[in-house]
Amino acid sequence: MSADQFVQYLMSGLTQGSIYALIGLGFTIIYAVTRIINFAQGEFVMLGGMLSYVLAVKEGLSMPLAIIIAVLAAAAVGTVMYLLAIRTARRASVISLIIITIGAAIFIRGIAGNRFGVNTVSPPDFTGSGSISFLGAYIEPQALWIIGITFVVTILLYLFLSHTMVGKALRACAINPGAASLVGINTKAMSLIAFAIAAAIGGIGGVVIAPLAMASYNMGVMLGLKGFVAASIGGFMSPITTVIGGVVLGVVESLAVGLDWGPFTSAYKDVIALVVLLLILLIRSGKLAAAERAG
Amino acid sequence: MQKYLKFSLVFILAIALVAVGTISCGGGAQEEKEAYKIGALFSTTGSQSNLGVPEENTVEMLVEKINADGGINGHDLEVIIYNDETDSTKCATLANKLIEQDQVLAIIGPTGTGNSMAIIDAITTAEIPLVSCAAGASIVTPVDERYWIFKTPQTDKQVVIEIYIYLQSINISKVAIITSTSGFGQGGKTYLESEAATYGITIVDNQTFGSDDTSMISQLTHIKGTDAEAVICWDTDKASAVVAKDMQTLQMTIPLYCSHGIANQAFIDAAGDAANGVIFPAGKLLVVDEIPASDPQKEVLTNYRDEYLAAYPNESISTFGGHAYDALYLVVDALENMEEDLTLAESRAAIRDGLEQITDFVGISGIFTMSPEDHLGMQPGSLALIEIVDGAWTLAQ
Numbered sequence: 001m002s003a004d005q006f007v008q009y010l011m012s013g014l015t016q017g018s019i020y021a022l023i024g025l026g027f028t029i030i031y032a033v034t035r036i037i038n039f040a041q042g043e044f045v046m047l048g049g050m051l052s053y054v055l056a057v058k059e060g061l062s063m064p065l066a067i068i069i070a071v072l073a074a075a076a077v078g079t080v081m082y083l084l085a086i087r088t089a090r091r092a093s094v095i096s097l098i099i100i101t102i103g104a105a106i107f108i109r110g111i112a113g114n115r116f117g118v119n120t121v122s123p124p125d126f127t128g129s130g131s132i133s134f135l136g137a138y139i140e141p142q143a144l145w146i147i148g149i150t151f152v153v154t155i156l157l158y159l160f161l162s163h164t165m166v167g168k169a170l171r172a173c174a175i176n177p178g179a180a181s182l183v184g185i186n187t188k189a190m191s192l193i194a195f196a197i198a199a200a201i202g203g204i205g206g207v208v209i210a211p212l213a214m215a216s217y218n219m220g221v222m223l224g225l226k227g228f229v230a231a232s233i234g235g236f237m238s239p240i241t242t243v244i245g246g247v248v249l250g251v252v253e254s255l256a257v258g259l260d261w262g263p264f265t266s267a268y269k270d271v272i273a274l275v276v277l278l279l280i281l282l283i284r285s286g287k288l289a290a291a292e293r294a295g
Numbered sequence: 296m297q298k299y300l301k302f303s304l305v306f307i308l309a310i311a312l313v314a315v316g317t318i319s320c321g322g323g324a325q326e327e328k329e330a331y332k333i334g335a336l337f338s339t340t341g342s343q344s345n346l347g348v349p350e351e352n353t354v355e356m357l358v359e360k361i362n363a364d365g366g367i368n369g370h371d372l373e374v375i376i377y378n379d380e381t382d383s384t385k386c387a388t389l390a391n392k393l394i395e396q397d398q399v400l401a402i403i404g405p406t407g408t409g410n411s412m413a414i415i416d417a418i419t420t421a422e423i424p425l426v427s428c429a430a431g432a433s434i435v436t437p438v439d440e441r442y443w444i445f446k447t448p449q450t451d452k453q454v455v456i457e458i459y460i461y462l463q464s465i466n467i468s469k470v471a472i473i474t475s476t477s478g479f480g481q482g483g484k485t486y487l488e489s490e491a492a493t494y495g496i497t498i499v500d501n502q503t504f505g506s507d508d509t510s511m512i513s514q515l516t517h518i519k520g521t522d523a524e525a526v527i528c529w530d531t532d533k534a535s536a537v538v539a540k541d542m543q544t545l546q547m548t549i550p551l552y553c554s555h556g557i558a559n560q561a562f563i564d565a566a567g568d569a570a571n572g573v574i575f576p577a578g579k580l581l582v583v584d585e586i587p588a589s590d591p592q593k594e595v596l597t598n599y600r601d602e603y604l605a606a607y608p609n610e611s612i613s614t615f616g617g618h619a620y621d622a623l624y625l626v627v628d629a630l631e632n633m634e635e636d637l638t639l640a641e642s643r644a645a646i647r648d649g650l651e652q653i654t655d656f657v658g659i660s661g662i663f664t665m666s667p668e669d670h671l672g673m674q675p676g677s678l679a680l681i682e683i684v685d686g687a688w689t690l691a692q
Contacts, residue, residue, distance in 0.1 A: 005520050008545070012512040118340040120533060122565070129567075131544040138545050213509035214565075222507060257502070257513035266514045267476070267503045 001258050004136055009258040010251060011137040017250020018150035019213065021243040022205035023227025024234065025157065026198035031236045032174035033194035036097045040081060040105035042224020044199040047074045047108070048206025049215035050116050053123040063124065071203040077108065078199020082192055090188075105220070113217040120216040126208075142212040149208050150243065153201060157239045170194060174237070229273045232280040249273060330371040331630055334393035336404035336414075337428075337619070341381025342477070342506040345532050345561035347406040349603075349616035350428055351376055354403070356606045357623055367630045374623070379405055383413035390414040394421045398639055400630070401646045403622040404428050406615070409478025411446075419443050422640065424647040426625055428618040430454070430555065431482040435670040445650050445670040447621035447660050448614075449578070449678055451479070451529075454555050455486040457576040457678050458527060459494035461691075462552075471500035471523035473514055473538060475530035480506070483529030483554055499523050506534050511541045518547075525549050531556035536565035543569040550574065555678075559613035563686050574691050576678045578614040578660045581688040586679075595657050617659030625663065628653055 001009075026041040048070050055066035085104050086097055125142045132141060161167040172180040173190045181187045206215070213219075226249065233245030253272050256264040263271075335354055338347035354374055361372050375397050379386035386405050393399045394417070401424045405411050408431035415434070418425045425444050427434050432450035435441050462470065470491075474484040480503070491498055500521045502514035515538070518526060526549060528538045535557045542551055551573050553562075558577035563570045579586050583596040599620060600612050629649030637645060653672070656663040661677025682691040 002520060005516055008516045009513060012510065012516065015512075016510060113340075118344055120565070131546055140544050254513045258517055260517060265503075266517070269513070270505060 005258060007135060008137040009254045011134065011139050011143075013251030013254030014247060015139070015143040015146055015212075015250070016253065017230075017247035018147045018243075019205070019209050019223070019246075020226045020230040020249050021246025022146075022150050022153065022201065022209070023223055024230030024242040024246045025153070025239055026202045026205075027228055027231035028234060028236050028239060028242045029157075029170075029194050029198045029201070031231070033170050034086075034173075034191045035094050035177075036086065036101065037228070038195070038198065039098065039101045039224065039228075040108060040220075041198065041202055041227060042220030042222075043105050043108040043112070044074045044078055044202025044220075045206035045209065045223055045227075046112060046215065046217065046220035047077060048203030049123070049210030049219065050112060050121070050206070050217065051203075052207045052210060053121045053215055054116060056123055057121070063126070066123075067207050070207050071200055074203025074206065075196050075200035078195045078202070079192060081108075081199075082195035086191070086195070087188065105224070109218060109220065116217055118217055120214045121210075122214045123207075123210050125211040140212060142208075146208050146212065149204065153204060154239050154243050157197075157201070161239070166193065226273055229277045229280070232277055232284070235284070249276065252276075328366075328368075328370045330373040331367055332373045332375060332397065332399045333626055334390075334397060334399035334402040335374050335376040335619075336379050336386055336389055336393070336402060336406070336410070337376060338381040338406040338410065339378040341379075342533055343381045343407045343531055345559050346428075346556075346613075346615040347378070347381075349559070349610065349613045350404065350406060350619035352607055352610065353603065353616035353619045354623055356603065357620065360602075361627065367627060368635075370630075372627070372630075374403075375399060379410055381407060381410070383410050386410040387413050387417060390417050394418075394423055399423070400639070400642050401426070401626050403619065403626060407477070407479060408434065408451075408482050411444075412478055415441070415444060423643045424626075424629075424650055426622040426650065428615070428622055430479060432486070433482065438668055438670055441670055443647055445625070445665065445672075447625070447658065447663070447671075448618045449555065449576075449660065449673055450671060451482045451554070452486040452490070453673070453678065454576045455483065455490050456494075457680065458552050459490055459496055461574070461680055462496060462525065463494045467524045468495050469497050469499045469521075469523050470525045470527050471502070471518040471521060472498055472527045472529065473502040473504065473511065473518065474528070475506045475534055476503055477506045477530065479554075479556060480530045487527060487529065504530075504534060504538075506530055508534060509537060511538050512545065515541050515545055515547065519545060523549060525552060527552045529554045529556070532559055532562035532565065536562050536570070539566040539569040539573060555614065558681075559615060560611035563683060570683045571685065572683065574680060574682045576680050578617055578677065579679045580612060580614050580617050580659055581681055582679055582690050585690050591657055591662065592659075596659060599659055614660065621656075621658035621660050621663065624658065625650055625653060625656065628656065 023045055030038040051070035051073050052066050055061045055069055056063050081104050085100050126145050127141050131138045161171055169185045170190055172185055173187055177187050230246035230249050231242050234241035253269050256272055257266045337350045339351050358372050358374050377389040379389055393402055403426045406428055408429040411427040411429040411434045427446040430448045430451045432452045434446050435444055472487050474480040500518045504511050528535050535553050553573055553575040555577045557575055580596050583600055586593050603612055629646040632649050633645045651665050654664045661673045663672040665672040680691040681688045
């Protein structure tokens, strides 16, 4: 592997990793505040990507307007999903709620497939296509947008959680929902806000990913899984660790192809994510189970 | 008065029954013959949807045409089309549905190699003929284990050889191959590896990707670090377009050769500018206007192209629709030679025998002569080497 190739693998890994990180943030927020793993997170990403295409290309709206409406629509779907599917079943166990999110995912995917068709589409790149040379590697301009927006969203999210009242209330719910409600925090409202924010971030992810990775009604399945792995690596508790998890996953996948040694070849690229997931779940299941018993 | 009323009611009822009976018997003077029912399995959604949709469109267009021309020996043709969603589990379920529930006489499709391979056992056990629209050579070989299976597209082996012959003629000997993990991709990989030595080709890098992957930058970066003189990509249009675009992003200058899986407009639309310069073997349909008038396929190709574009003005022609055209007409040919009033099992066997006896059928993918040893029956010279120039297909020089 030459130095040039190494940088290329890093850049490509960073791009993919940012995609995983953006999706992982949604998982982390919802899990932290509600203890639910929202398997419909990938569908919020899909909605962002598909709607931005439909609004910008089919309906002819300007790109910025299409993006804003797509993200708001994704947030709205997340909110409605929480109110109709999660809030109404709040007495159910966490496992049941997780399964409900799987059902919601299938439902959203089905409607999308029906309304938008099944073809893969590609919204226009934000600032034009082509290949630019960056730090010795070649990269599409859209990839820089993905990396940049992931960075910005993470910073904003961090500031929101640490410096605003609502953010602090969310963190309180994450630490101990019982204690949070005892000090007067409306935990139901916090759950709603968590879902809305996660859906909005998912929508932003979809909007910025689609020009590069294309959009289709079932893009959320694989992306959701990779985002889930990213969130698992980050421990589901903090946006910073989630992003690190996503980037690590992306870079490891990319370098594995470059290494071309033993099991680390392109043939096993997807297997890496799943093996990492298994390891994380094995390691963490012990710790999580202990934490659940204690808290 | 009562008796009169009762008698009138009975009389009116009798008239009504007779009238209903006559009307439901059909308007014409002759008896209507039962329709011939065949089944079709096409991937109209999923990663091979750009192959399945023109196949479905073609079959629907041809069925209308055949029935308008009087059907097959007076029987209407009915094709029950199911979408297997490029999923082999769904394909197997739907195949069984066609065989058991719908009780079709024969099945055309599936679209893809993976799905075709998945239903071979069910088809053979049910003793129903299948005419696949997929490329894998393993679909019809070994022929003694494929008694009931036929296919219409050129095999992946034939396409690989076509590419290698061309590379040999322009003195390229080192290639990198990048194939998908799908049945189609792996079929291509098998023959790319097995045929290389015969044509003086050395494979210097061997990368794979998933059909639904959206970035092949890592794999191509690895290839870029080798001394490959050309890249050969084996998958259908969606993933191949990503390979083409990523090669352009990485500013790779070596040429890209693809399989016949990209023989549709969707590849050019998805790859954009990166499609230019790509060379691939495919049926002559895509360059029908450049085919000389002396070619026996010219008329059939031109007619199909014109009829398809007239029926579907928003679509473009593709060789995949042509595979379905061939499959349907092969079955129609067998049905035309079939005796009347056979049982379901006898009909299926008769169609199978009829398919095996077809000689010199001038189709879209090529000219077919089937035999007990060859259930593809494609004569050499059916492939054209095509280059994409300015977003359009032309014969490669």
